[in-house]
Amino acid sequence: MAIKEPERIWWKPFTRDERLWVAMALLWMMGSFVFMPVYHFIGAQNPPSETYRVRDHEKFRALVDGMVAKYKVGEDKGVPVVKPEPGSDVFMQASMWQWYPVLELEKGKTYRIHLSSMDITHGFSIQPINMNFMVVPDYDYVLTLTPTTAGDYYIVCNEFCGLGHHLMVGKMIIK
Amino acid sequence: MPEEREKAEEGKEPIPAWQLFYDDIFLLFFLGVAIPTLVYTVWGLMEIVQIPELPVFKP
Amino acid sequence: MDYRICSLTGLKINKPAEDLIKWNMVTAILFLAIGGFMGLLMALTRWPSVHYLDTSHYYRFLTLHGFDALLLWILFFEVALVHFTSAVLLNTRVVAPFSAWIAYALMLVGAAFVNIVVFAGKADVLFTSYVPLKANGVYYLGIIIFAVGAIVAFANFFANIIQARRDKAYQHSLPLGTFGLAAASIIGIVTLAHGAVIMIPVFFWSIDLIKYIDPATYRLVFWGLGHPSQQINVCAMVAMWYMTAGFVLGAKPVNEKLSRTAFVLYILFINVASEHHLLVDPVLSSWHKIINTSYVMHLAVLASMIHAFAIPASIEVALRNKGYTKGLFDWLKNAPWGNPAFSATFLSIIGFGFLGGTTGVIFGTEQFNIIRHNTFAITGHFHATVVSGTTIAFMGGTYLLIPYIFRRNLVLPKLAAIQPYLYAIGVAVMLIGMMAAGTYGVPRRHWDITFSNAIFSFSFDPSADMFLSMMGVGGLFAALGGAMFIIISLGSIMFGRKIQ
Ligand code: HEM
Ligand SMILES: [Cu+2]
Ligand SMILES: [Cu+2]
Numbered sequence: 001m002a003i004k005e006p007e008r009i010w011w012k013p014f015t016r017d018e019r020l021w022v023a024m025a026l027l028w029m030m031g032s033f034v035f036m037p038v039y040h041f042i043g044a045q046n047p048p049s050e051t052y053r054v055r056d057h058e059k060f061r062a063l064v065d066g067m068v069a070k071y072k073v074g075e076d077k078g079v080p081v082v083k084p085e086p087g088s089d090v091f092m093q094a095s096m097w098q099w100y101p102v103l104e105l106e107k108g109k110t111y112r113i114h115l116s117s118m119d120i121t122h123g124f125s126i127q128p129i130n131m132n133f134m135v136v137p138d139y140d141y142v143l144t145l146t147p148t149t150a151g152d153y154y155i156v157c158n159e160f161c162g163l164g165h166h167l168m169v170g171k172m173i174i175k
Numbered sequence: 176m177p178e179e180r181e182k183a184e185e186g187k188e189p190i191p192a193w194q195l196f197y198d199d200i201f202l203l204f205f206l207g208v209a210i211p212t213l214v215y216t217v218w219g220l221m222e223i224v225q226i227p228e229l230p231v232f233k234p
Numbered sequence: 235m236d237y238r239i240c241s242l243t244g245l246k247i248n249k250p251a252e253d254l255i256k257w258n259m260v261t262a263i264l265f266l267a268i269g270g271f272m273g274l275l276m277a278l279t280r281w282p283s284v285h286y287l288d289t290s291h292y293y294r295f296l297t298l299h300g301f302d303a304l305l306l307w308i309l310f311f312e313v314a315l316v317h318f319t320s321a322v323l324l325n326t327r328v329v330a331p332f333s334a335w336i337a338y339a340l341m342l343v344g345a346a347f348v349n350i351v352v353f354a355g356k357a358d359v360l361f362t363s364y365v366p367l368k369a370n371g372v373y374y375l376g377i378i379i380f381a382v383g384a385i386v387a388f389a390n391f392f393a394n395i396i397q398a399r400r401d402k403a404y405q406h407s408l409p410l411g412t413f414g415l416a417a418a419s420i421i422g423i424v425t426l427a428h429g430a431v432i433m434i435p436v437f438f439w440s441i442d443l444i445k446y447i448d449p450a451t452y453r454l455v456f457w458g459l460g461h462p463s464q465q466i467n468v469c470a471m472v473a474m475w476y477m478t479a480g481f482v483l484g485a486k487p488v489n490e491k492l493s494r495t496a497f498v499l500y501i502l503f504i505n506v507a508s509e510h511h512l513l514v515d516p517v518l519s520s521w522h523k524i525i526n527t528s529y530v531m532h533l534a535v536l537a538s539m540i541h542a543f544a545i546p547a548s549i550e551v552a553l554r555n556k557g558y559t560k561g562l563f564d565w566l567k568n569a570p571w572g573n574p575a576f577s578a579t580f581l582s583i584i585g586f587g588f589l590g591g592t593t594g595v596i597f598g599t600e601q602f603n604i605i606r607h608n609t610f611a612i613t614g615h616f617h618a619t620v621v622s623g624t625t626i627a628f629m630g631g632t633y634l635l636i637p638y639i640f641r642r643n644l645v646l647p648k649l650a651a652i653q654p655y656l657y658a659i660g661v662a663v664m665l666i667g668m669m670a671a672g673t674y675g676v677p678r679r680h681w682d683i684t685f686s687n688a689i690f691s692f693s694f695d696p697s698a699d700m701f702l703s704m705m706g707v708g709g710l711f712a713a714l715g716g717a718m719f720i721i722i723s724l725g726s727i728m729f730g731r732k733i734q
Binding site for chain 3: 003004005006008010011012014015017018021022025026028029030032033035036037039040045046047049051076077078079098115119120121123125127128129130131132133134136137138139140141154156157158159160161162163165166167168169170171
């Protein structure tokens, strides 16, 4: 009994049902175990792992400002809209409580989007397609991203970042 | 008394090694601490200290 | 020595063990009352047409809800189980009652620190307190004191076992229930050690004695506390399932080897699952993520599959032995559905297995995690594990232990008979609403998903609103069921008819 000491020797062979169940479960487990790495190499959509340390936030801010100065094509609600060259490095800065700047990207072209935070942790959640990544201060996370559908996308912050958390919405325009 | 217990068990079938392993909660304790600490924590910390610096980008 | 014989079970109950179990259980229930009430406020705020709390109270009470419900209710209850399984089940004593009381006092002081400083509005950081978000130092100090107390409490388990072995309270193998708590205690010590290791520097940082804490290191080590503490729950919950089946039905594990293998797999492999929380973080490599989230080959999931087989099988065997042998399901029809200790256990097995375990394995896959991370679906998943699994199992455990330990009968037995069902259904409706809303991208921990004052306005698919309302309605029922539990358990402890 689970509440009493078992008999002296309880190490006994499994019965047929038990063997069957364990074998089935084991097969399923091995299937999922193999799935993750295999999909990592053949799949189209995986969490990226390219990342850099940002010791000095100003250095990242300078990259953002440089990009805005060079590629700005307009403004949306006072936030600069930037149209970087396809294939280039694009910098997106998170801070309490803004995503900066607004990006305009071309459908079918690949971009390297660098995400970093100037203050605390934020969550980069692209809506309505619902893709989510963390933005951690002092680190640069590089998403290699190829938009496939045109439209307006919004970036909702989905990690608690203080009282203005619910105000933190950014935008991405895919043309 | 361990001697008494040994005497009582004389002549009986020996306990299988796997059962002895499962009964040794201190060995399990050691493994239970070591495995996650090495596989998760220590490995993770090693990766964190090896992150490269932000390179120079040509805009 | 100071023992009495329990007239219901024949167990030899050591007085210090009995007192420790009583105090830890009552404290656990009180924190569940606070945490559960905060949960109700959360449901009322996330229900779009109600939207009850203002911004700062929402985050403040969310911090408290996470902390009181997740850490305090569950860990205090688990310490009660530590003493129950390592002393009472073995008919032996608590070796060092003094240190067990110190542990209790430290846990209580730490818990009080955190509750007070959060209520005072000085720590609106949510229970994850991701650095460099900063709370008042008292918050971190409270966590450290609590963690040290809990480590001492789990260490008591091992001290009791060593003594029990010396006293020949057992010969070779621990009873399965005790073995399950051994797994819980091992995991508990790893977990809380991680907690102490990271919270001590963060405390010094919060009082400006240390300049910098690396946010990625914090996240890594914090989840070495945050996730494995859920694995303590899994072990303790499964042990509770086996014990309740044993006490209520006289059920015997169908195969000790099978069930113990499952616990050994937990001990060895379950902790690395902390990585689930970091799948879409920068910093860690893909290999670190893959190896760790697969629980080193999903062996820990295999363990849960084993229990999912072994426990129902043992219940079936026990009921068939009682003579319910007609057809395939006669035993199921004649199970003691009106006994809340049994029904809670059964509901917990279903809820944990079907709602919690499955979603956990899915969301824990790298690629799926991208489309679920930090959405409300995650909140749905862990309410399935930690509420419809662990909390309901421990509610059943409370009903089981009130007669044995407090020597009282349950008050309001009719209400007690329906309480587990009401709570389980409420929680299930709530968490299915959460999971569904999450699939539309609705974030967790978010005060205003209409973004009414944000510069860019965006609205979720209108169906999300419907699912959030479903969550709200389910939450109301869950809160009602939770309140019934508090009333029945505390009422029985204070006013139940005495058992001689
Ligand atoms: C009456 C029952 C309960 C209700 C109605 C309830 C409701 C909620 C709601 C609506 C949230 C989401 C808050 C948000 O992200 O906006 C939440 C979060 C949470 N709940 Fe519950 N809950 C209940 C019981 C519990 C219990 C018993 C536990 C633990 C054992 C628990 C653990 C948590 C945790 C850990 C969070 C996440 C906190 C965070 O994101 O920081 N809940 N709950
Ligand atoms: Cu933010
Ligand atoms: Cu935020």
